[in-house]
Amino acid sequence: MKFKSLNFLLFSAALLMLWSCESVDQNVAEEVVVEEAADNNPDGAGASQKVEYILPSPMEIASLIKKTEISYEEGILNPTSKVEAYNDNYKKAVNLGVYGADLGLILVFEQTQDAISYFKIVQGLTEELGIAGAFEQSIMKRVESNLGNQDSLMVMASDAFSKADMYLKENDRQPISTLILAGGWIEALYISCSFGTSTKNAEILNRIGEQKVSLTTLLSMMDRVKDEGPEYQLLGEKLQDLGASFDKVKITYTEVPEEPDPENMFTEVKRVSSVEITEVIFDEIASKVNALRAELVK
């Protein structure tokens, strides 16, 4: 009897394996549906929609900071020695994002003396979170042999985070993915605010003001995971409070027709934006970001 049952089980498993490789079952597919898009659709078209959110990568925000031609500031990063204090999955995930953003800054500003230690920290946290396959076994050797090649190192780091995100989403661990992204975004904003505070550089302040747009996306992402635990809910509330300060930033847009260039598979989206952020509003945002970041990395 036991043998028959086992046979049946194996047969079912094999049949399902074949079937799942051939098609995507609609019922299972619907489990990935996370939100109806009606609210995001101003003209009410297309009722049958599935919505996913995209947050700017810390690497991208770091490259935007670099464009303002400011100098790298020592001591701005979260020290690697603090990693020992992150002893639960919430702290590990948030600080994986934090260290990822720090790694982005290190690479963008070509501070290669710190690259190896931050790569190691990021690799260690992905392993502790049980994220398989994000870093190849040989990654540290490749990092060491590419220390002079900023582009290669940025590709390695971006690809590792992409693989980690893929693993988490495909293994139904979306909340951890959201925490990593939130940690990265907050750290990138903290770094930007630190540069903004020390320089009061108008371009930096404008770049910070623009993050009002990304915060809207992050709030939507946090709303989806708010029931995962009190710490998720608290983080969401603190981000909402930050959003109240960002609401004071004014962004206006001027519409200009885009110019597609089919030969080069390229379109320049010509509409332009203008950001209004006073120093008082910036200080309020920076103060909240500093407090939030301090809470996350302690």
Added chain:
Amino acid sequence: MKKLILTAIIIVTGLGLQAQCEMYAKKCNPLLRPYKSDGQFHRALLSEGETAEFIGTFHAGNTYRIIGCTGPYSDTLIYRLLDANYNIIFSNDDYDYPKYWDFKFNATDRYFIQAELNEGAGSGCAVILIGFHDRKK
């Protein structure tokens, strides 16, 4: 025994779906170069007639590559870029369904990427990959 069978079914089905979306993402990943990945994996499992919408920020001054991949019955994914007011900026069905297109933005704003399966594709996984470049194309 029922519990065991059910568990096996769930595990095997999950593995199959995971392999599908990952497979298309890995297949299209080389198209990102020389752009750098945004470090995220954007995907939705769709049936014919359904639309996936990916909402995100693109920054003024940066250039981005948007890649659309799908499978298993068709490798053609229809994707569109819309601005915050839902005006269509680009649709790949205007250009014979290229797998990727590059965009330079002069305004930092929320944009929408919509993806849907080609007619007759049945059901499948829509994967969107995004790369950024901090230099002008």
